[in-house]
Amino acid sequence: MYEVEITEWFSAAHRLRDYKGKCERLHGHNYKVHVAARSDSPGKGGMVIDFGDLKSATREVLESLDHNYLNDIQPFDTIEPSAENIAAFIFDEVAGLLGKQAHLLHSVSVWESATSKATYFK
Numbered sequence: 471m472y473e474v475e476i477t478e479w480f481s482a483a484h485r486l487r488d489y490k491g492k493c494e495r496l497h498g499h500n501y502k503v504h505v506a507a508r509s510d511s512p513g514k515g516g517m518v519i520d521f522g523d524l525k526s527a528t529r530e531v532l533e534s535l536d537h538n539y540l541n542d543i544q545p546f547d548t549i550e551p552s553a554e555n556i557a558a559f560i561f562d563e564v565a566g567l568l569g570k571q572a573h574l575l576h577s578v579s580v581w582e583s584a585t586s587k588a589t590y591f592k
Contacts, residue, residue, distance in 0.1 A: 473576065474518045475506040476525050480532040484540040484551040496539075501556070502581035503532065505564060507574040519574050527567035531560055553580045553588035561590045 483498040505528045509518040535543065540551035549555055557580040565572040579589040 471508060471510060472512055472518045473506055473508045474521065474524070475504055476521060476528060478503045478505070478525070478528050478532055480536040482535050482538050482540050484546070486550055486552060487541075488550060499582045501553075502587075503528065503560060504577075504579040504581075505560070506576045506578075507571075508576040509574055519568075519571055523568065523571065524564075527564045528560070530567060531563040553582050553586070554590065556580045557588050557590035561592060565592075 479500060479502055481498065481500050483496060485496045486493045505524060507519045507524060512518055535556075540546045540556070545559065546555070557578045560580065561575065561578040564578070565575050568575060575592070577589055577591045579587050581587040
């Protein structure tokens with residue numbers, strides 16, 4: 471099994487509506503995002519996926535989140551903008567942009583801090 475991973479960042483504010491504690495108040499994070507693709511064998515050119523394709527799709531998705539109040543952006547206007555839900559959202563959006571290569575997408579991890587991350591696998 472082969473795996474490739476890229477790392478990107480975005481900054482955003484949010485609040486957790488159904489949480490009792492300090493995270494129910496408006497606050498922000500400098501999110502670190504890991505996007506991983508896997509395959510049993512490298513494809514054309516000896517690659518699982520072109521890093522440029524994975525970076526481009528991820529950057530396009532993160533641009534819609536960067537420097538925004540997540541609670542105002544769909545789907546986070548109705549679901550909690552938790553790290554878990556953000557990871558699933560990024561996964562689905564990146565998969566949509568990858569088209570025929572979407573089956574290679576393995577996971578998306580979202581780090582809220584240096585010690586706290588959530589990962590979504592499909």
